[in-house]
Amino acid sequence: MEISYYPGCSLKTSAINFERTALSTLEELGIYALELPRWNCCGVMFSQSADNLMLQLAPARVIMEARETGRKRLLTLCSMCYNTLKRSLLFFKRNGEKLKKINAFLKLEERDFSAEGVEVIHLLTLLSELDTSNFKMKIKKIKSNLKVASYYGCLLTRPREIALDGVENPQIMEKLLEIAGFQTVNYPFKTDCCASFQVVNRRNVVKKQIRKIVTSAVRNGAEIFALSCPLCEYNLDSVQQELAQEDETFTPIPVLYISQLLSLALGQDPKLNDFSLHRIDPRPLFKEKGLL
């Protein structure tokens, strides 16, 4: 099966290990993700200023590019891209007048923009649609007792209209991890915000959140985090390192994109992971658990 794929900025830089492992996992399961021939930044966050249509232009261009491929579905890996593109698509579906305005603006480019005929889908949804028994058969590293805490953050489940699973207690990541043979842990803060972009100028807010999230996950037995947002990854990874330096009693745990864990379980080349990108090195733990 072929599917259009929109990478976004992080998947080519700080989250290159996410892209590599996600695409190779999909390939192993018979899905070929074809990168859009031309793409631009999605705008990172869906614009909350309802009166400023200019901010919808970036996601509109991406959607237009996806429509022109003729394939119905557009795959995203990054949670932020998923949220922005999906909300923007919905925005244009509900606002015919705004769609007209954008089309008038794009007239010079001689392209026709419409919100129909294309659907934005996240990696997690795509994986969960697959035949479970086929997936299970391909798992090579059998039964790892690694305990994983899924971290959803904000953008996969909020607002409700674009949520890929339940808003307050999503299970989609846990189900995938269990299929791949991992143990999952329950903890109350899996959809709590990590304080996101506040890391730029209010790092203390992020620190407070990360301490709360990590402490709770660890108390419930977590040995590692699985997520799909490159900003959550940076916040969890770098802030945990900082907290551990300041406070000896704080236990940091490695932070991985969910596809990294799936790729390892499928027995793929660990080099796809580029572990040097992690501040908290997961390799000792993987060796201990027989995953490396």
Added chain:
Amino acid sequence: MAINLSREIVHSLEREKIKEIGNTNFYLCYQCGNCSAGCPCAEEMDILPHRAVRLAQLGQFSRLIESKAIWVCAACITCSVRCPRGVDIAGFMEACRQIVLRTRKVDHLSPVELDAQLLKELPQIALINNFRKFTG
């Protein structure tokens, strides 16, 4: 603090602006406080989210736009999802930020003031997201 509830203040232009930019009717709020209870950044705020909405209902925009709260909000949308009255509080907060950025024409954050090492380290999505919220 004394609150001026004159007709002009309560019916000021900003209330329509907030409704328009935030695309939400904040008059629906009945002060249950669910938004403040679930807000991950509430601890850092000078005015809690439900109180900010109350101030807007009473036309007290000068206090609102001087507040730290609107800049501490991380736009995680937990408040909007949990509001029993369907108020998009995250949209409301964005509208308050936008009014400040558009009318005062002073950015909340200047990229040149940021530490060079931090700039190198931060992922693009953190920076772009931040500048989109805090600069006009």
